[in-house]
Amino acid sequence: MIDLLLPLRVTASRSGRCWSGCWCRPKRRRSGGRGSYPEGRLITTLAGFAVRNMSACARTYVTLCIYGSDADTMNRMADEIKMSPTRTSNKNGLLGWFFDTKELDSVDVADHLDLLLRELEAYGVDMKKIKEMGCWYRTYCFWSSVSGNGGPALGPKQMAALASLDMELHFDLWFDPPEEE
Known part of the structure; x- marks a missing residue:
């Protein structure tokens, strides 16, 4: 931007x-x-x-991660959220449900967050209800630098929307060093 x-x-x-x-x-x-x-x-x-x-960004995407410890809780969560996950996992008894924005063609992390937030709104997802069911969740932003510097930026709109959902935001930043000349 x-x-x-x-x-x-x-x-x-x-x-x-x-x-x-x-x-x-x-x-x-x-x-x-x-x-x-x-x-x-x-x-x-x-x-x-x-x-x-x-943009200083080579690639970015956002992943909503929802975790639960038993199948009944995750089934109730899936019935409530109504969105189709991009993947699921079961590692050592920890069940995971994931929705990512890798298919969005944008290097602006705000576009990816906007897509996720629009999806949650379109399906009428109440994240507080998901938490009350016994699940916990986070949103991860993958961001890779083109040149070894720069960084993602969020606007007040995205920050307010995340706060209203009581949603943590974590960044996975990758900084490739610039080429030697």
Whole structure:
């Protein structure tokens, strides 16, 4: 997300100078396809200027994890939540129900949280009721950096929605070091 409302002329420079006038060079794609700067998408700001959204994120997704200790509790939870999980697990007697947003084509963690929150709202899920059944839950955000720096950002909208659901948010951050030149 770009909060820049200045009249900037953005150009894609492969010769060395970027739009800000510095001499940085664009990142080259590493073998395997990971670690390159995305070309970005054209965004029109409120002032009507077009800028490229150059995200520091290579990949992100959100997973809602719900855990329970017995099958009866998890069956009652599944009847209440009505959403289809993307996967389930049973490890050492701990049962898990998971819904992730890996299929969403976005490198903005807020988009992934918005999708999860819309799904919970669409199905009328009451997370406090899930907790009262004896389940516990967390939301995990996987976020991988393109260049070894940067980080995810949440807006007040996502934070308020998570707080209203009494939902913990955990981040799994990956920072690949920049390439040696």
